[in-house]
Amino acid sequence: MGTIIEASATATAAEHRRSLSPGSLELADAAARSCLARAGRTAEELDLLINAGVFHDKILSEPAFASLIQEDIGANLTRPAGAGHGTFSFDVYNGACGLLTGIHLVDGMLASGTVKLGMVVASDMDPEPGISEGFSFPGVGGAVLLSPDDSRAGFTAFQFATFPEFAELFQSSVDWQDHAGQELAHHGRNILTVEIAESYTTRALQCAESTARELARGQALDLSQIDVIIATASVPGFADALATRLGIPTAAVATLPDDLHSAHTAAPALALQSTALAAGSTTLFISAGAGITVAAALYRA
Amino acid sequence: MGGVSVNGGEHWMALEGGADGSPPGGLYTSRFVGIGASLPERRLGTDELMASTTHRTGIDLERLTGVHERRIAGAGEDSYTLALGAARDALAYADCAAEDLDVLIVSSITHYVGGLRMQLDPPLSVSLKQALGARRALSFDISNACAGMMTGVFLLNDMIRAGQIRRGMVVSGEYISQLGRNAALEIRTIMDDQLASLTLGDAGAAAILERAPEGAAGIEVAGFTTLAEHSRLCLAFPAKIGRGVSMYSDARTLQEVGIADTVPMLREALDQAGLDFDQIDYFIPHQTSARAIKKGVQEFSERMGGAPKHVVVTVDEFGNTSSTTHFLALWKYLTEGRFAKSDRVLLLSIASGLEVGIVIFKVDQLVERYGHDH
Numbered sequence: 313m314g315t316i317i318e319a320s321a322t323a324t325a326a327e328h329r330r331s332l333s334p335g336s337l338e339l340a341d342a343a344a345r346s347c348l349a350r351a352g353r354t355a356e357e358l359d360l361l362i363n364a365g366v367f368h369d370k371i372l373s374e375p376a377f378a379s380l381i382q383e384d385i386g387a388n389l390t391r392p393a394g395a396g397h398g399t400f401s402f403d404v405y406n407g408a409c410g411l412l413t414g415i416h417l418v419d420g421m422l423a424s425g426t427v428k429l430g431m432v433v434a435s436d437m438d439p440e441p442g443i444s445e446g447f448s449f450p451g452v453g454g455a456v457l458l459s460p461d462d463s464r465a466g467f468t469a470f471q472f473a474t475f476p477e478f479a480e481l482f483q484s485s486v487d488w489q490d491h492a493g494q495e496l497a498h499h500g501r502n503i504l505t506v507e508i509a510e511s512y513t514t515r516a517l518q519c520a521e522s523t524a525r526e527l528a529r530g531q532a533l534d535l536s537q538i539d540v541i542i543a544t545a546s547v548p549g550f551a552d553a554l555a556t557r558l559g560i561p562t563a564a565v566a567t568l569p570d571d572l573h574s575a576h577t578a579a580p581a582l583a584l585q586s587t588a589l590a591a592g593s594t595t596l597f598i599s600a601g602a603g604i605t606v607a608a609a610l611y612r613a
Numbered sequence: 614m615g616g617v618s619v620n621g622g623e624h625w626m627a628l629e630g631g632a633d634g635s636p637p638g639g640l641y642t643s644r645f646v647g648i649g650a651s652l653p654e655r656r657l658g659t660d661e662l663m664a665s666t667t668h669r670t671g672i673d674l675e676r677l678t679g680v681h682e683r684r685i686a687g688a689g690e691d692s693y694t695l696a697l698g699a700a701r702d703a704l705a706y707a708d709c710a711a712e713d714l715d716v717l718i719v720s721s722i723t724h725y726v727g728g729l730r731m732q733l734d735p736p737l738s739v740s741l742k743q744a745l746g747a748r749r750a751l752s753f754d755i756s757n758a759c760a761g762m763m764t765g766v767f768l769l770n771d772m773i774r775a776g777q778i779r780r781g782m783v784v785s786g787e788y789i790s791q792l793g794r795n796a797a798l799e800i801r802t803i804m805d806d807q808l809a810s811l812t813l814g815d816a817g818a819a820a821i822l823e824r825a826p827e828g829a830a831g832i833e834v835a836g837f838t839t840l841a842e843h844s845r846l847c848l849a850f851p852a853k854i855g856r857g858v859s860m861y862s863d864a865r866t867l868q869e870v871g872i873a874d875t876v877p878m879l880r881e882a883l884d885q886a887g888l889d890f891d892q893i894d895y896f897i898p899h900q901t902s903a904r905a906i907k908k909g910v911q912e913f914s915e916r917m918g919g920a921p922k923h924v925v926v927t928v929d930e931f932g933n934t935s936s937t938t939h940f941l942a943l944w945k946y947l948t949e950g951r952f953a954k955s956d957r958v959l960l961l962s963i964a965s966g967l968e969v970g971i972v973i974f975k976v977d978q979l980v981e982r983y984g985h986d987h
Contacts, residue, residue: 424775502851602734
């Protein structure tokens with residue numbers, strides 16, 4: 313039995329101009345609804361809902377963003393009067409590796425039988441445009457719906473690695489900044505700052521390459537046999553450069569639209585939209601992010 | 614969809630374990646082998662906090678909540694240092710090395726590193742993994758309000774039961790008392806939506822779970838659900854008035870719906886374990902206020918037709934330490950030698966979301982690890 317991707321979907325800020333400024337929640341909700349619709353599923357069928365986005369509206373730290381998404385999409389909101397089953401929601405934070413980390417957690421709970429249908433949602437949006445510093449990610453939400461399938465392999469292996477020696481290269485934080493010349497406490501504000509060093513892309517490529525090779529060794533896999541590579545690191549050019557390093561033809565690279573090449577946590581879902589995973593094909597998912605953390609997974613459709 | 618309970622009916626919660634060993638993926642039993650904590654030295658009395666409010670509030674917070682004092686982080690202490698201290702403490706009791714951990718989950722609401730700087734990237738688990746030397750561990754952060762650590766236990770329990778991992782740690786460091794400091798600047802009356810922030814205290818806590826030897830006691834049932842119609846009853850985000858975070862909650866409604874919605878979940882988890890409520894020796898609810906705990910236990914006992922033998926209250930001395938409360942209470946009782954080996958404990962999370970989480974386990978070998986064997 314394997315965990316398969318029933319459907320995936322995305323929503324971008326560019327498509328969502330109905331609101332004056334679509335937030336990360338609106339994008340997450342839209343991606344989640346569209347993902348369920350594509351699979352012909354209803355929100356009530358969800359047992360597990362994990363949010364893996366990092367940059368939330370208002371930089372909300374409580375409750376879990378996933379519970380807001382759950383309420384918005386109407387997944388088993390009220391306590392049961394009789395029969396029925398609920399939905400369990402929580403957030404995973406693992407930078408740009410969040411979506412794959414969430415998929416790994418759903419995969420584990422599908423395998424144990426604790427849940428039957430799980431969805432991982434991720435979205436990021438600048439919470440305070442014009443005030444945040446260094447925020448370079450486009451507004452994108454993504455969702456991936458996962459279920460067990462007796463007849464298909466699905467996700468067959470996961471590999472995670474951290475490289476804390478490069479922790480300084482990708483940082484984001486919220487800290488108080490006094491307005492210039494003002495000393496009173498309320499003359500200032502909490503500001504989100506994102507700092508990505510120039511050397512981050514090179515280091516992320518190195519870390520991703522070594523993790524991919526370790527995964528391949530463990531699985532006795534010839535990387536040139538990879539049919540599709542979905543590689544993301546929140547910076548442009550990453551997927552092509554990694555494929556080249558790994559000896560995977562660039563034709564196998566699932567690309568991101570030009571204006572969204574810096575998409576953050578939802579990037580793997582976005583890349584999935586550009587490709588069809590043919591039956592029998594092997595896909596390498598690999599994400600690198602702050603930490604530096606790398607998450608990789610093999611998927612046999 | 615959804616699982617099937619031991620009595621054959623569908624259950625509402627995502628449930629692990631039970632009298633029949635369900636769900637089918639459960640090959641092993643998991644058990645707690647180390648509960649660690651880390652408490653700041655500094656104490657802040659409720660009288661002192663309430664004397665610091667900007668406005669004259671007339672609120673008798675101690676009478677209202679039972680919180681006499683709470684610990685607050687001092688110089689050099691933050692979410693990260695509290696988590697690290699608790700993690701090391703848990704490892705010492707578990708008698709295992711950090712290298713033995715397959716998974717490391719950080720589950721704090723607060724992510725303060727270096728004062729009131731909230732770190733979003735990298736996740737705290739990366740630096741904690743390095744500091745501990747948990748070389749092999751899969752590491753990531755989760756966030757689930759005050760149910761964060763319980764969520765981590767639920768995830769680890771599932772992985773261990775299914776044989777996916779042998780050992781894992783969940784750890785939280787909550788530097789959350791600053792929400793109370795911010796609330797004190799703005800609060801005016803007892804109806805204020807920042808009232809609950811005044812009960813918060815700082816603490817780190819960690820729990821290590823591992824695969825139990827065949828036939829050994831451990832976690833009997835763990836369950837979770839999110840009743841998201843109440844997801845917006847408690848919201849926290851960076852403060853407008855100063856450093857840190859402000860939290861706004863409809864505490865009264867949260868308490869009412871929390872108690873009402875928990876009754877069927879308690880019944881479900883106990884049924885799954887084949888237990889009655891009065892077979893619980895120690896009941897450890899989330900520590901919001903002494904009054905809320907008393908009211909909750911009364912309601913649960915009436916509806917369940919029986920009461921647990923002991924109800925654990927630590928909110929008087931630690932305040933509400935958010936995601937760490939259950940494990941701080943467990944640590945206190947373990948270090949004070951208050952459990953017997955045969956005791957059965959029920960941990961209950963009711964957290965914003967609305968999250969309801971339940972873990973039922975036998976204390977068993979844990980008491981010996983804390984130097985007590987009675």
